[in-house]
Ligand SMILES: Nc1ncnc2c1ncn2[C@@H]1O[C@H](COP(=O)(O)OP(=O)(O)OP(=O)(O)O)[C@@H](O)[C@H]1O
């Protein structure tokens with residue numbers, strides 16, 4: 021039979037038992053919808069995560085730390101090194117000159133006291149590199165980003181801003197904050213360090229002028245002096261910028277990174293530096309540096325170069341391999357769950373077609389008597405199964421998309437009440453839609469194999485015997 | 488002796504169709520040998536259960552004999568593949584049944600079009616041929632009717648139109664008047680006669696009514712218990 025005749029006869033047969041066939045098709049649609057909804061959730065979450073990761077710049081960043089001779093807790097891949105190379109300014113400049121590197125900067129966070137309208141607040145201040153300007157946290161912020169990396173400016177987190185001015189946070193912009201912090205000063209020039217003599221008040225002084233007299237030579241340290249700095253509030257952000265490794269963790273006051281470096285504020289990590297013994301303290305050392313690379317494809321090469329220089333490195337590009345694997349696994353699991361409904365729908369197709377054979381025994385006999393070959397009968401049943409697959413697939417993709425929308429809507433309704441930004445938790449890309457329809461057709465045809473073969477085998481003499 | 492000679496439409500040589508049911512063997516058709524000439528109108532006469540329908544289905548290629556051989560227009564049915572047999576049913580023979588066997592949800596037009604679809608006749612040609620076939624049996628104005636809206640006689644006419652729409656050379660009819668009263672039955676027989684005369688179709692008709700066979704056919708072949716009893720050529 022010609023394809024057009026097959027199609028016509030199949031459609032007419034489907035219409036003749038319209039209720040039963042619609043229900044069967046609906047079963048396929050529900051199966052496809054559950055599959056599409058599940059996978060769209062997987063795809064949506066993956067897209068969301070990828071977007072967040074990409075905007076965080078984590079994929080073109082390398083975290084660098086000195087090798088340690090620290091052999092304490094936790095498994096370590098590398099053996100401890102006798103004399104690790106210090107992560108100092110010279111190393112930083114060397115890294116900055118590697119091909120593909122755009123920026124190398126330390127992470128600067130310190131505890132301070134801030135005064136606003138003479139009221140003191142204790143908080144954590146962090147330095148932001150200029151590359152963070154593109155972070156999504158600054159989209160739609162109140163005010164603006166820093167005018168330069170050395171400007172005496174500050175951007176506040178919304179929580180801190182509310183603490184300062186509960187009624188109108190916008191009024192803060194343009195006002196001044198006084199930053200009081202502990203600055204480091206090399207010991208040989210630290211005569212002015214007023215409080216240095218009082219042991220309990222200078223715990224960070226690795227080598228106080230008086231304490232460990234025997235270890236004087238070869239060791240150096242710094243003293244801590246209180247300083248003040250007036251900053252202008254220029255912006256307020258709702259969410260935290262991604263900080264590269266380590267994160268800003270609850271930081272609510274941001275200042276330009278270069279400014280933060282010139283402040284020479286003491287950081288928690290300085291303590292270790294001082295304790296590291298001979299050689300430490302000559303010039304500034306970094307506990308860690310973040311290396312930004314032009315594109316993620318250069319990460320591996322740059323990482324290897326830095327390793328050769330004698331440092332430990334870590335990059336998410338490497339680590340994200342596992343993340344990608346995890347998502348593939350998640351998709352697989354969601355797909356399997358979604359397919360279960362489709363499998364049940366397949367049984368529906370088998371059932372419907374077998375029923376149709378019983379009902380259409382005589383009709384099949386007549387067709388054969390009029391010249392239909394076994395092949396024609398088989399194809400007719402296949403086309404009927406395939407048609408239910410196509411219709412169920414199309415309808416199911418629509419339903420799945422709709423369920424995905426509902427999920428997104430519901431999630432965002434919830435997020436909104438928690439005053440969190442909205443998220444697209446589900447996505448139906450074209451390959452998923454087409455793939456689902458093709459899958460539905462394939463599965464339906466597979467379901468048609470047995471009924472079609474049975475119909476084709478039907479003995480016409482038996483079917484036509486007069487009852 | 489192989490094949491059919493020029494004048495022969497059908498030749499059956501020691502044809503048997505046995506059914507094995509457990510230990511028992513049912514000999515529905517048992518060693519039947521006979522011929523049908525081109526353009527002949529033959530009646531197969533016999534009591535119920537004598538094997539008439541079984542023999543007719545063998546001639547139609549709907550069933551295969553367990554013994555013997557059938558030639559139709561010089562071709563052996565036994566040598567045909569199942570696809571070739573389907574083509575044979577489509578192009579060489581037309582069939583009508585006691586139960587009419589029209590498809591109830593299709594209109595007469597669609598019912599009669601079915602053999603054309605199966606024979607892959609061009610769409611453009613179809614509607615004219617359907618109309619012509621239905622007009623020949625006097626149903627030219629009932630194209631859009633469904634079988635349920637027709638009387639038994641009209642349904643059998645439609646079935647006849649369906650059997651001849653592909654212009655087969657042989658018509659096989661299994662008790663075509665079995666479900667009809669004698670007057671309507673006679674009308675159907677007149678139509679068969681007309682096909683035989685005007686279209687020179689070879690006709691093999693199964694019946695258990697000797698009177699009908701006697702009145703309309705050229706020759707009567709009688710069977711009982713699957714065997715040929717007599718082969719009477721009328722004058
Ligand atoms: N599939 C089968 N299995 C077993 N026996 C069968 C089968 N088909 C037919 N028979 C037997 O073969 C014999 C001939 O059957 P057939 O239908 O050819 O008779 P018939 O002459 O057409 O009778 P009727 O006039 O009642 O139609 C019967 O005894 C029947 O029971």
Ligand SMILES: [Mg+2]
Nearest residue numbers: 539540541661
């Ligand atoms: Mg019979």
